[in-house]
Amino acid sequence: MTTRQTDETAPATRATFGTAIADPAPLGLAAFALTTFVLSAVNAGWVPDTVEPVVFGLALGYGGLAQLLAGMWEFTKGNTFGATAFSSYGAFWLSFWWLTAHLSGYGIPAGDVGKGVGIYLLAWGIFTAYMTVAATRVSMAVLAVFALLTITFVVLALADFNTSDGLTKLGGWLGFLTAVAAWYTSFAGVTSFTFKRPLLPVGARE
Template sequence: MTAAEPTRASHVAPAAPEEAAPRGAAAFADPAPLGLAAFALTTFVLSMTNAGLFKAEPVVFGLALAYGGIAQMLAGMWEFAKGNTFGATAFTSYGAFWLAFWYLTGHTDLSGVDAKDAGHGVGLFLLAWAIFTAYMFVASLRTNGALIVVFGLLTITFLLLALADLTDTSGLAKAGGWFGVATALAAWYASFAGVLSFTNKRPVLPTGAR
């Protein structure tokens, strides 16, 4: 894989249950809808490419840096300020994922690396994220139904994309792309539910709150 070749990946990052907020945290709006939206949009565009429906790699790079990366990292920092460990860990981690993706695909010279070895390296990168996402999925079981769906789909997405690169199987990459699209739609739904709850001053869309 050269620097010009896109990396198979799809994703990005999720929200969290509210924890006891520290004194003074009331000044912060809920950052979860922003983090979920940043994750969803960036994941959607890349996943449509992975699924073979579009050729939009150059567009993904800008999104990975500005929206999936920086905006999601900021959401994670605001979750730290609110005292929400789950949200802070999720948004900051997946924001960092997108920044790493942006650097790897657009700014890393892999021309001197054997293409098969480079592909397997990317597969290991994605497998590590699948492991992280799997334990975040377990933690999400104490949040709400919407987030459980997001993390469950995201775990499958990472695993399929990792196996695609480790085994050089294009069919798995396309399957990962479709699961990535589903993940993005689920995250958009969770983000939309959060925004509507604020503007209407009451829950509007069901999220399977526990």
């Protein structure tokens, strides 16, 4: 009798696993937005290049670890899109932290550094482009984040390939718009929970 009851309740337990945790998306979006904003401020020339190391701590702790955790929680909730996105961009910021903090110690010829960083950014642009296709089924707000991020990666990649300050500044401005879109989407998620009703439209797909 005890075994039968355990077997009958097991499927229900599996079905509800992960539903008790909070939505990790606002955290992941906020971490991405804030780190992107600070880096974009450097790229756009709003602050001197000498302060770029300020980004490293954010890339490690917030953009990296916080997003990676958000991705793991999305796996728990069964959200393949959110898990793939947050885990990947968390890993992006962790790799960015390592790359930029240690690049000078690799002994790469000065003329080849831009090519290496360019292909790195282009690869992330390709990944973001196909995630943008998937984002069309999530919401208009999320789609805006991914579309803007795709363009940002491509422009910054071209900037590094061509050593173009103008394209770097353009990439900074595009990154700023991406950060604003991500912050908006995060804010919409947080306030929807705390106010128990949507305060901002996100254009969610049915």
